[in-house]
Amino acid sequence: MIEIRNLTKSYGRKNALDGLTLSLGHGVTGLLGPNGAGKTTLLRCLATTLAYDSGRVEAFGLDPSQASQRTALRRRLGYLPQDPGSYPHFTAFDLVDYVAILKELTGREHRHREVRRVLAEVDLTDQARTKVRKLSGGMRQRLALAQALLGDPELLILDEPTVGLDPEQRMRFRALVSRLGESRTVILSTHQTEDVAALCERVVAMDRGRVVFDGTPGGLAATAAGQVWLSDKPPARSQLFWRTADGRYRTLGDRPPGAEPAEPGVEDGYLLLEVAA
Known part of the structure; x- marks a missing residue:
């Protein structure tokens, strides 16, 4: 469903992606690699927030280098960036509702139903009317995940999603992502090898912008x-x-x-x- 061919991206003289080629389908794929391996750059290219220098990306038959197709792809993906921003004076509900409007969920009744659904998915129903600035770091991370889940995306891109989560929250996250991966493509970047072992059917290890391993956790x-x-x-x-x-x-x-x-x-x-x- 997602084809990446000879993808390159440089920052000055540094090659963040160096001719990377990868195919992704249904299921949960974990990205491993040291800092600077190119994981976040790859995810940002897939999420259409960063333009690549050369190569090709195709997702659901759409080419994100074309403006009209990029918009169509954005309607079908959810993205949790490594450092999600927030509006500290919004309540949790209002922040997710605002993002839902940006994602073209314009019918108020349907939109609010969807906001309540994703807050429940990340166990934040009881915090819906709490100001974002009063939430713990782990709660804010779950709130960012709720935003990524809006609209039931076919492609879910998660960059370091378990940062700040305690063991119980991490267990719930694994259960949620495992379920989501049964019917869509989920790709997540992490430094937690135990998360990869617990929930990923496939693991891709990167170094210096290239794939150095592609297989199962057991194979790694x-x-x-x-x-x-x-x-x-x-x-x-x-x-x-x-x-x-x-x-x-x-x-x-x-x-x-x-x-x-x-x-x-x-x-x-x-x-x-x-x-x-």
Whole structure:
């Protein structure tokens, strides 16, 4: 449903996207990558808030480089940016209602019904009449997600959506996104590998504007097979290790003396990809 071909975007001499090619369909795709990998730039291009330099994007048969088709695409997508803005003196209801008007939901009764629906989706019904400035950081993040859900979009683009959410809110977010991904395309950028493992059918790892891995979370974990170790003492030479809660040391890479193999996880595969890149 979404085709990205040879996409490039530069900021001065820095290539944020370097000939990136990717196809996306129904389901939840997680984007992983270090800061500066190009994740946010890619999402902004898909959300039509940033023009790319060259290449092609096509979503639902629409080309966002054409003004009329860009408008049609915007009607079919929802976008949660990394740093969503807000009007602090609006109530939560009024802010989402204002965004709903911008999204062409002009019938008052229908629009208010839709505002109440998305506030309920993110568990903010009880805060509907609270001023935005009085909401916690996690609540404001959920309010931004509610705005992205307006109009039941076919394409949902989420940039660092779980920032500021506590464990219970993150669990509810995962349940919501998993359900949404059954009938539409969801692409989210995150630094939380546990979110990728929990809800994404597909993971795309990026580095320096290119795709360095494209597969399942299990496939990413499998790339670390034979390179994850547990030992009672810290390794002498490795820089990729940490002390676990049980007092043992988890090492990635070459086997330290006396270490035993451990089951690899998504985080292990991702960290080793970063080192290789």
